[in-house]
Amino acid sequence: MPISSRNRVCFLPLAAILLAVLPFLLFSASVDGQPPPETTGSTLVSETPPADTVAGQPPAVEGLTAADTPDDEGGSVTVKWTEPAGAAELGLTYRVMRADSPDGQYTEVCELAAGENEFMDAGLTDGQQYCYKVFSIVGPGTAESGPTAPASPRGNWFRMYRLNALILLLVFSGSVLYYISRARRAKPIYIRKIAGLNAVDEAVGRATEMGKKILYIPGIMSIDEIQTIASLAILGHVARLSAQYNADLEVPNKDPLTFASARETVKEAYLEAGRPDLFREEMVNYVTYDQFAYTASVTGKMVRERPATNFLIGSFYAESLLLAESGQSVGAIQISGTAEVAQLPFFVVACDYTLIGEELYAASAYLSREPVLLGSIKGQDLTKLLLMLALGLGVILESFGVAFVKDAFRMH
Amino acid sequence: MRKQVPLLLTFCAGMIPIVALFVPERHVSTVSTTLDSWLIIVAGFALLLGVVNVVQMNTNKIRRKTSGWPYAVVLLAGLAIMGTFGFAGAFGGFGGIATRLDGTSTPFDWLYQNAFLPLQGTMFALLAFFMASASYRAFRARNVEATILLIAALIVMFGRIPFGEMVTKWFPLTTEWIMAKPNMAAQRGIMIGAGLGAASMALRVIVGIERSYLGLGKGE
Known part of the structure; x- marks a missing residue:
């Protein structure tokens, strides 16, 4: 649907501003939306000797952390670790254990094969503290990591990784609603x-x-x-x-x-x-x-x-x-x-x-031929114009190795 | 009231999934999933309404002896037979609705495997013949556009079969280019336009501007 030349002139600067601001917003969102600092088990590991120092034992995992899962509805903790070198060749399996405190009674949560270095423990109670250990297992040999510091799950109010979708939704809805309200009093819209x-x-x-x-x-x-x-x-x-x-x-x-x-x-x-x-x-x-x-x-x-x-x-x-x-x-x-x-x-x-x-x-x-319905089509056209500009800009910047426009529109 | 209540319900039903997309809070997602469950329940009742309509319509056809009434007899007989075995099977009659443990078929399963599936397959197989007749009409070189379409179609067809590659390696390469570049560009253009159109339509429905689907006209 065509847009009048007057509107085109008005909205080109708007599109440019939007495209300039969007990456900044996304960048700040990614900074703000970072999960709370993870509590590593490495500090506590030092208190107990690593299990893999014993001859014949499999190597223990390193850098074990546990933290509230970001951008979720609560009730889950994400446990991450770094795999020992050659884990796949050794045929390691990982047994994730959970307790209420570092010295508490640990119970098995799940068992994962080599190649996995992350596990989301769901179905937990918000506000309660949980500690984790990971056992590396090969045959009868077992090596235990130190426990993580306590992590407690909590619910979040916004999925930060969908901020770009929200901005697009607001821009789109805003333009449609603006043209609908304008159509009520303006002259007939051409279609x-x-x-x-x-x-x-x-x-x-x-x-x-x-x-x-x-x-x-x-x-x-x-x-x-x-x-x-x-x-x-x-x-x-x-x-x-x-x-x-x-x-x-x-x-x-x-x-x-x-x-x-x-x-x-x-x-x-x-x-x-x-x-x-x-x-x-x-x-x-x-x-x-x-x-x-x-x-x-x-x-x-x-x-x-x-x-x-x-x-x-x-x-x-x-x-x-x-x-x-x-x-x-x-x-x-x-x-x-x-x-x-x-x-x-x-x-x-x-x-x-x-x-x-x-x-x-x-x-x-x-x-x-109702003006308000036609107005919504005009608003839709404006968003289409903005997307076309973003596509063009994205293609040009990507050709020069600059990926921020592409990243700004990446949906998760 | 006749106007406001459906519009209010539409607004709520439209907004809740959108909010749930951005807000991970447990109560919001619970409401959203509950709405989905309600849709299934409402659809179940609507299906009952549909079955009643089928029976009414076809009974009337038979009673009035309107043209094609024997088809109505076949339809009602099919509905009654499958319905009886299905209902009885669901409550444990005739050995259930799936295959028995000894490998023999229950009546419902036998009818499904030997009547329903072949009929369904027959309809689907007709697609090949319709595709041939549609292609014949589409690929006649009547004008420049149709000629381009014909040439592109021939290249793609040759590029997709081993014979094409045997003739020249350019067939599969050109096919790849046609599918990945002009074809994909056109498809994406349509998809972006349709996506925005769908979003605009959804917005009109949610804010109550578009109400023709509710049977509400301009004056209401």
Whole structure:
């Protein structure tokens, strides 16, 4: 979606500031977010002679530390150590032991093979102190490390490693909400033409003229999938048109939650169009929860009833081509839309119009022409512009061996 | 109330997982996982609603003798047979629903292995034929774009089979380049756009601007 040149000029400095500030914030976050100083067992090890000094004994682990696991909900301590040289060749195993105090009764927590040098002990009580020892074992030989100083687990309030995601979320939400509020009072926002959505009226009209059915397939996923919600928004528009034209609409469903929502959407659309008398319960029906049984049912319906118009909008997987090709073979006008990248080529080949990725999500705004919805698309475009700038900057800096832009966007 | 309550519920249900993503506090994650469990329970009840709808719809079809009513008989018979063996098996009848300890099949398992799976496989196998017909249509050199697509597809197809490598080593190399560079760049472009679109849509749903999925129109 294009952004006006005036806004582009306004937001280029903003983008530059954002990109300049983000690494600094991340750097300071990584400093602030460092876990509390770890308590090493090495100081206490000196009090007892290392076990590996005895001939024939395996070497003991070194640098044993125990500390509260950072950025977690509490109840866990992370134990780390440095493996002795040649641990793998010796076939060492490590037995992690836990006690309430350095001199307390140690019980086994877990056993790990050579190559492991870290263990997260979960299911502990916050605030209580725990000490750890690690035994190196080869056959009958055992070497014991000194105990760590006490460490106590505690809950944290923020996952510092997700700070960059939070900043991006705030920038994105801020820009969307800003443009939504601006759209309430500003002049109409321009949105480029989307052929697939322009064809919706024509497709419904065609079915009405031919006296044939409109088949609306809202994907195969449940209502917790955002593509399904986007599809239901388009279904509302199609159902309103069907009510106005007195066209025959059918919505077969695979998911029971989508079925319940789709029925409500269609019912309300008929009510809003002033034709509640035309709504029939069987318009929106449930088929089955199985993917291919659903596909068999819908393709069978296409072949037998020869609908004039098919809408395939939502989240689709392997059934996309089966449905689209069946519809194509019976000569129906087909409008499809999905954000599943792997299914897009099938729809492009077999359908007359395809809503690609973001066009699907923009559909409700495009069809309703409500300024607040259009405003959200404008805000989305701003974030896209910022990301494009960051991508460009990242590529250039990475070419010169500077990785901070790439690191700033790294998600954990 | 009809408008406010669903919107408030949507706001809470949308915000809790977002907060849980950033806040590791135990109570927040408990609420978030509880919400997920509720979704499963609600879906279970909705499935029951779906089964009732299937029975109603198909019974009406048979009663009215509408076109294709014999299919409705087959569907209801399948539902009744699988449902009976499934329910009875779940409570220990007919030896359960899985294979028996002696290796013989329970009725439910036998039907699943010998009726359901082959039918499912048949549907999936049809994909190969549909793919051939779709490819034929897509790769006709009608214009410049379609011709480029045809050439790219031919190179990729030859690059993926041993014969292509036998002809020239450039086939697999060019295939690798096409898949890793132009193809990946286009895919990522679509994915970034779709990701932002999905986030924007989710934000509209959470703040209650997008409400058409609730059946609420402009005026509400």
